[in-house]
Amino acid sequence: MTNGQVWPKPRLQHSYDQYLKLKPDNFHFQVTGYSCDILDIQLKRYKRMLFLKAINNNEYLNSLSMNFTNEPMKMLNVLLLNPCEDYPSLNMDEKYEISINDTNGILLANSIWGILRGLETFSQLVTLDKDGSTFVIRCTSITDYPKFSHRGFLLDTSRHFYPVKSILDTLDAMSYSKLNVFHWHIVDDHSFPFQSRAFPNLSKKGAYGHSAIYTINDVKLIIEHAKILGIRVIPEFDTPGHASSWRLGGIPSLLINCSNNIDPNNFGPIDPTVQENYDFIRTLFTEVGEVFKDQYLHLGGDEVVTACWSNDKRVQAFMQNNNISNITELESYYFKNIFNITRTLETVPIVWEEVFDENIRLDPNVVVQIWKNDFNETLQKVLESGHPVLLSSCWYLNYIQYGANWMNYYSCDPSNTTTNRSDLILGGEACMWSEFVDDTNVLPFSWPSGCAVAEVLWSHVLNKTEAAARLEEHVCRMKRRGIPARPANGPNYCSY
Amino acid sequence: MTNGQVWPKPRLQHSYDQYLKLKPDNFHFQVTGYSCDILDIQLKRYKRMLFLKAINNNEYLNSLSMNFTNEPMKMLNVLLLNPCEDYPSLNMDEKYEISINDTNGILLANSIWGILRGLETFSQLVTLDKDGSTFVIRCTSITDYPKFSHRGFLLDTSRHFYPVKSILDTLDAMSYSKLNVFHWHIVDDHSFPFQSRAFPNLSKKGAYGHSAIYTINDVKLIIEHAKILGIRVIPEFDTPGHASSWRLGGIPSLLINCSNNIDPNNFGPIDPTVQENYDFIRTLFTEVGEVFKDQYLHLGGDEVVTACWSNDKRVQAFMQNNNISNITELESYYFKNIFNITRTLETVPIVWEEVFDENIRLDPNVVVQIWKNDFNETLQKVLESGHPVLLSSCWYLNYIQYGANWMNYYSCDPSNTTTNRSDLILGGEACMWSEFVDDTNVLPFSWPSGCAVAEVLWSHVLNKTEAAARLEEHVCRMKRRGIPARPANGPNYCSY
Incomplete structure (x- = not known):
């Protein structure tokens, strides 16, 4: 079983040998571009889904043997470059980019639909360390878009x-x-x-x-x-x-x-x-x-x-x-x-x-x-x-x-x-x-x-x-x- | 789809062309023989299960075109002929008899295990009439026991x-x-x-x-x-x-x-x-x-x-x-x-x-x-x-x-x-x-x-x-x- 890998597999992904901790009470999404109701709702939803645990008292997690940064990841910049569309369509643009490094985290997309796909990906990158209480994310850059629309x-x-x-x-x-x-x-x-x-x-x-x-x-x-x-x-x-x-x-x-x-x-x-x-x-x-x-x-x-x-x-x-x-x-x-x-x-x-x-x-x-x-x-x-x-x-x-x-x-x-x-x-x-x-x-x-x-x-x-x-x-x-x-x-x- | 028929099929069953109504607030089990914790618990459980409805506002029930008795069925006599055993075993006696007629309802068994099987059968005989609120049972006599133990x-x-x-x-x-x-x-x-x-x-x-x-x-x-x-x-x-x-x-x-x-x-x-x-x-x-x-x-x-x-x-x-x-x-x-x-x-x-x-x-x-x-x-x-x-x-x-x-x-x-x-x-x-x-x-x-x-x-x-x-x-x-x-x-x- 993998740890913090994405389904479906992104188009391009580079992972680096550095990890960031995420703390549920010290992490937020920072909207820096356009926004709308859809985005508001989804940010709340993903905030919750990032830190889900089905089991509490577990000691059987894999060690991710990580090289941690000093500072935890405190926010993800969510940069939507265009106003939201009302409804998804065949031609919606689902492309997004994610970059997580030791100083910065950003999710960027031309359309709200790309942002949604990117949030899903981001949430899948986050996983639980073997202590059962620390959530972690690997430094990663992703450029992703679908093969079929x-x-x-x-x-x-x-x-x-x-x-x-x-x-x-x-x-x-x-x-x-x-x-x-x-x-x-x-x-x-x-x-x-x-x-x-x-x-x-x-x-x-x-x-x-x-x-x-x-x-x-x-x-x-x-x-x-x-x-x-x-x-x-x-x-x-x-x-x-x-x-x-x-x-x-x-x-x-x-x-x-x-x-x-x-x-x-x-x-x-x-x-x-x-x-x-x-x-x-x-x-x-x-x-x-x-x-x-x-x-x-x-x-x-x-x-x-x-x-x-x-x-x-x-x-x-x-x-x-x-x-x-x-x-x-x-x-x-x-x-x-x-x-x-x-x-x-x-x-x-x-x-x-x-x-x-x-x-x-x-x-x-x-x-x-x-x-x-x-x-x-x-x-x-x-x-x-x-x-x-x-x-x-x-x-x-x-x-x-x-x-x-x-x-x-x-x-x-x-x-x-x-x-x-x-x-x-x-x-x-x-x-x-x-x-x-x-x-x-x-x-x-x-x-x-x-x-x-x-x-x-x-x-x-x-x-x-x-x-x-x-x-x-x-x-x-x-x-x-x-x-x-x-x-x-x-x-x-x-x-x- | 049948109405008020039993799974698995009883050994012997005769059904009569007469039906009784059952009212949730005017029906009870009457213990007339031995009793024990198991029986108490099961009577409460079956009282609840007799009158279950998953859907409330339905008009699509089959008419049972019934010949109703004047009086509803107010109780089932539960007659256990021997003291309860502590645990079920290979040789437990699961035989039971049920008789429901217009004046009387009785469930009878030699052992608590037979009573349990009989209660399950009784609960399956009860069904909902097409008005969606009247529970009914057909006059029936059953003698039942398993083929394999x-x-x-x-x-x-x-x-x-x-x-x-x-x-x-x-x-x-x-x-x-x-x-x-x-x-x-x-x-x-x-x-x-x-x-x-x-x-x-x-x-x-x-x-x-x-x-x-x-x-x-x-x-x-x-x-x-x-x-x-x-x-x-x-x-x-x-x-x-x-x-x-x-x-x-x-x-x-x-x-x-x-x-x-x-x-x-x-x-x-x-x-x-x-x-x-x-x-x-x-x-x-x-x-x-x-x-x-x-x-x-x-x-x-x-x-x-x-x-x-x-x-x-x-x-x-x-x-x-x-x-x-x-x-x-x-x-x-x-x-x-x-x-x-x-x-x-x-x-x-x-x-x-x-x-x-x-x-x-x-x-x-x-x-x-x-x-x-x-x-x-x-x-x-x-x-x-x-x-x-x-x-x-x-x-x-x-x-x-x-x-x-x-x-x-x-x-x-x-x-x-x-x-x-x-x-x-x-x-x-x-x-x-x-x-x-x-x-x-x-x-x-x-x-x-x-x-x-x-x-x-x-x-x-x-x-x-x-x-x-x-x-x-x-x-x-x-x-x-x-x-x-x-x-x-x-x-x-x-x-x-």
């Missing part, structure tokens, strides 16, 4: 409902590994927990229960909590499939009625032939765009079961009347209408790979998220087509396995792709689908696996052996901070 | 240390599924958290840290908590292998020194040639026998790496002088000495299957625990040899997999063994080895998988399809009671 974590809150607390914990855990996008797979077939002001029946009738709804305030709270961690919240409203839960609270025409004698209650995807359905979606997406602050909106588009469409007499007639010759063209027609909506709303769509696979016409800025196995061919095709791309195929954290799981996730690196359009790879997302996950196990199932994905997406040099010991420390750090991250590599003990 | 759960507290709270939670969770043996794999190579009065250095030098020790009081607390749940605590002090952590705090002669140029700090199994080592073990086991109240003691005996023995010059000389012609005989010699100790202490040994496999001479009462895969042949051999046997091979809960895991564990049933000595099958144990498990994930990794093992060992008729819906309810019940049991079968929602 979209480093996401998907949580599916439809198959199981998560209390808000679980989501806030998840956001905290993400921030400890510098993940920066919370992909909120908020609704799906099983339940519709999103409370819409325009269509309150969607959650009233589509949620698992009245206690299983994200109220307008809940959503606001989650977005604000994400914001102060520099995490974007991108909601996914998956259509035209995966929308069974929309039926009872939506409009009557919304879903194709696929019922038959065997299954009298079978409803298929959203009916693409009914104009009212697009009006409904436009109203909903307008609200969604106002509630969520990100420019991106995930439209889903995966696993559309089209049999209900092709078997429906009315749909068949519609296709004939509109010169739509097959189901793929019908799906194209559906998405053309949806893209018209997002275009008006100035929202950039993200879609699952099926929408690309089926040759549906996409605006050039539409982002394609790849989730199926053997992703290389699809990845190549998407890159050739000029669309920005996100990878998730190899990062389905819900497929838990025995052992040092994180190593599998760590071995998958989209930057190994041979392409001259690597600029189109925005990054990727770890996915936590909730068939077999809920608030009882989401944290230990997600962490430290998610940390591996985070490092792949942030760091430029990946070395599994070196990472193992560093991850071990990171797991203990997460546990100190209240995240129940499960054991990474085998038997071990967190010594503070 | 040893229904265990092994926890390895050496590879990772568990706070006492984790162990108490584990015991609670066990009791909800009528498991009755906590096999405490308390020490192993990695750490020695057991605080011995005779040899305090064992934990002082062998534990992961000073905060990673089960003090004398901790152990007492755990045993007492188990006792009031009718759970035996059988500690395992695994020798002669798996004992690296004994070295620093034991006596200098304890482990064979196997060091060489490549590994200067390599110590092998306990040295079987040194009489002081047996004296040491005798003193330790005498203390262990006093601390733990069970007649059984697990001696381990698995995975002995004998190379250190056979390569040691002194051991070779000892073998020659004592006419010990091979390493198996040397291991036999070791266990002969250990069995002499347990015989004096009137302790019944349990050993892992290797001790049987290697033809070490065993007293007839020695219990053999089978853990290796493809267990049928070994099981047959042990039964033919006349030794009592415990099965664990198919119940390694730590080997977690994606999906409805519990079904695999549920499919393994030792009573399917063809034998005329089925009386020798005492039962089995679910095992939670801690290479990749600690307090962050032990509960969701263990449950509801452990429930499946519990039902296999308790119930006489097993039906996976029927069990699935009942387990779903049991998971919600465990969550209400504070045990984070993970999803059993897929998307779902606990409605109260």
Whole structure:
């Protein structure tokens, strides 16, 4: 287990053979540049997190055999060079520099988001000496910035409902590994927990229960909590499939009625032939765009079961009347209408790979998220087509396995792709689908696996052996901070 | 999901088409037979657990479409026919009868342990009606007793240390599924958290840290908590292998020194040639026998790496002088000495299957625990040899997999063994080895998988399809009671 090393590994780091002590009651952050609420909140938060101990009476810490400076480190200069932005975005600048030497400590960044990443790094440099009471930091200089700008974590809150607390914990855990996008797979077939002001029946009738709804305030709270961690919240409203839960609270025409004698209650995807359905979606997406602050909106588009469409007499007639010759063209027609909506709303769509696979016409800025196995061919095709791309195929954290799981996730690196359009790879997302996950196990199932994905997406040099010991420390750090991250590599003990 | 059904499934149960309401402020247990502290404590505990709600404002409960009696159920007669025993044992009588009809409710058992099992069952019969405020119970008569008398759960507290709270939670969770043996794999190579009065250095030098020790009081607390749940605590002090952590705090002669140029700090199994080592073990086991109240003691005996023995010059000389012609005989010699100790202490040994496999001479009462895969042949051999046997091979809960895991564990049933000595099958144990498990994930990794093992060992008729819906309810019940049991079968929602 390492001591005071950073996860994910910084781009450039030099450590010197000199150490400074830090005393909880004699250390402060000195803001010397711009400031804002986000910074105030985070400085308070990190002041607390710098000096956490989970165990008090311990004598089993490693000696850091240090060459101490005479004076303890009394402050860190926090120098933000520009005014804070309101919300994080795809193009936010996360670069920061840290320099700790025997006379001076400084954290410097162009943007508040860089400052946040730097504070996280600084907090990870601080560790506890073997006397169990002295906190220490090694003289270090770091210049750090991410390899990919979209480093996401998907949580599916439809198959199981998560209390808000679980989501806030998840956001905290993400921030400890510098993940920066919370992909909120908020609704799906099983339940519709999103409370819409325009269509309150969607959650009233589509949620698992009245206690299983994200109220307008809940959503606001989650977005604000994400914001102060520099995490974007991108909601996914998956259509035209995966929308069974929309039926009872939506409009009557919304879903194709696929019922038959065997299954009298079978409803298929959203009916693409009914104009009212697009009006409904436009109203909903307008609200969604106002509630969520990100420019991106995930439209889903995966696993559309089209049999209900092709078997429906009315749909068949519609296709004939509109010169739509097959189901793929019908799906194209559906998405053309949806893209018209997002275009008006100035929202950039993200879609699952099926929408690309089926040759549906996409605006050039539409982002394609790849989730199926053997992703290389699809990845190549998407890159050739000029669309920005996100990878998730190899990062389905819900497929838990025995052992040092994180190593599998760590071995998958989209930057190994041979392409001259690597600029189109925005990054990727770890996915936590909730068939077999809920608030009882989401944290230990997600962490430290998610940390591996985070490092792949942030760091430029990946070395599994070196990472193992560093991850071990990171797991203990997460546990100190209240995240129940499960054991990474085998038997071990967190010594503070 | 079922409503008010019992896990594990009772031996005989008749349900009638009549329901009684229960009101939290107008219900009590009436003790009409013997009583004792255990009963007092449990009646208070179950009074609380009968009326738990995790969610308050819910309208999504199923209607039980009931035929209600006029009068609510105001009390349950608890009729214990014999004085309480002090501690549970292998031969404890867990049989109980419950009869709930429109005029009367009675729980009857010969022993306090039967009463405890019956209270658990009674609490599971009570469920919440769809109005979200009325608790109801169906008129039912049950006669219930277990198929196997040893229904265990092994926890390895050496590879990772568990706070006492984790162990108490584990015991609670066990009791909800009528498991009755906590096999405490308390020490192993990695750490020695057991605080011995005779040899305090064992934990002082062998534990992961000073905060990673089960003090004398901790152990007492755990045993007492188990006792009031009718759970035996059988500690395992695994020798002669798996004992690296004994070295620093034991006596200098304890482990064979196997060091060489490549590994200067390599110590092998306990040295079987040194009489002081047996004296040491005798003193330790005498203390262990006093601390733990069970007649059984697990001696381990698995995975002995004998190379250190056979390569040691002194051991070779000892073998020659004592006419010990091979390493198996040397291991036999070791266990002969250990069995002499347990015989004096009137302790019944349990050993892992290797001790049987290697033809070490065993007293007839020695219990053999089978853990290796493809267990049928070994099981047959042990039964033919006349030794009592415990099965664990198919119940390694730590080997977690994606999906409805519990079904695999549920499919393994030792009573399917063809034998005329089925009386020798005492039962089995679910095992939670801690290479990749600690307090962050032990509960969701263990449950509801452990429930499946519990039902296999308790119930006489097993039906996976029927069990699935009942387990779903049991998971919600465990969550209400504070045990984070993970999803059993897929998307779902606990409605109260």
